[in-house]
Amino acid sequence: MNDTEPTLQPATDADRIAAGPAADALPPPAEWSPIAVRLLQGVVYNDDNLTLWEVLLRNVSPLSEFFGRLGLYLIVDETSAMAYLRQPEDDEVPPDYQSVPRLFRRTKLGYDATLLAVLLRDVLRQYEEEDLQNERCVIEQTDLLALWRNFFAEVDDVKLNRQLGASLRKLEDLKFVRQFEKSPPSWEVRRIIKARLPLDELERLRQSLVAEAEKVAAKETTAANPGNAPKE
Structure with a gap:
């Protein structure tokens, strides 16, 4: 029997993908990351979580830019104290705008x-x-x-x-x-x-x-x- 130690092979890209990214490879979350996730889940009201609402108001610009890259409008209605995401209709974007798959499915009510x-x-x-x-x-x-x-x-x-x-x-x-x-x-x-x-x-x-x-x-x-x- 051959008692020699097995030769270690360097990890391939496929191995790295299968193992998933290391935790230290992720960039640290931004202050507005939690509210961004909440907005993707649905409408956010100030009386649901006042702390998150204040974070949102401090970060409207970076949030708008982030969601804009996903083809979404961030709507912040301070009068009604709510914020939500809206996907533009086809006639709201210029003809040369690169189409983005719809994130929100249309719900047809009976x-x-x-x-x-x-x-x-x-x-x-x-x-x-x-x-x-x-x-x-x-x-x-x-x-x-x-x-x-x-x-x-x-x-x-x-x-x-x-x-x-x-x-x-x-x-x-x-x-x-x-x-x-x-x-x-x-x-x-x-x-x-x-x-x-x-x-x-x-x-x-x-x-x-x-x-x-x-x-x-x-x-x-x-x-x-x-x-x-x-x-x-």
Whole structure:
């Protein structure tokens, strides 16, 4: 048997990649690194973490440059005390701009979730116009159900409340709302919904939803009273 020691071979590039970068090869994180990660995760509010919010305000320029290289706009709304990232539409960039893959996928909401977003946006608008005492726009789920009921022919409140709850959870995933109290259930309408649903878009969607609700109600009436159906 050959007792000679094995010959050590120098590590190849493939070996280094497989092993991963050494910790000391990473540059030290910048002061704004934690807030950059939070922004990539979604909207940031000052009342979520005031310390991070102050870091953001001190570093708007480097953060804007960093995200700009990823093809993203950093939007800092100090009036609404929130910040978020936005990917420009194709018509917002010059023709010679090098395209960057979309980081944020588009989420298409169904009828129920769209209806709820419109109702909540309207609730927030009324709050901003009339409520000068409370810092947060909070609405109880029972009050939301009263608004929700107007758009459905269904009279079973248990079923309607279940549908409403499912839509609230979808919008919670998008950070449009967050649960404020569990009993009785109430919800805080988050300010990001203003950016995602401007007033002109709100009015357009409201008219579309009202027309759809009237169409559904007419079909329900016809089904219940077939003798009243219009004759051709």
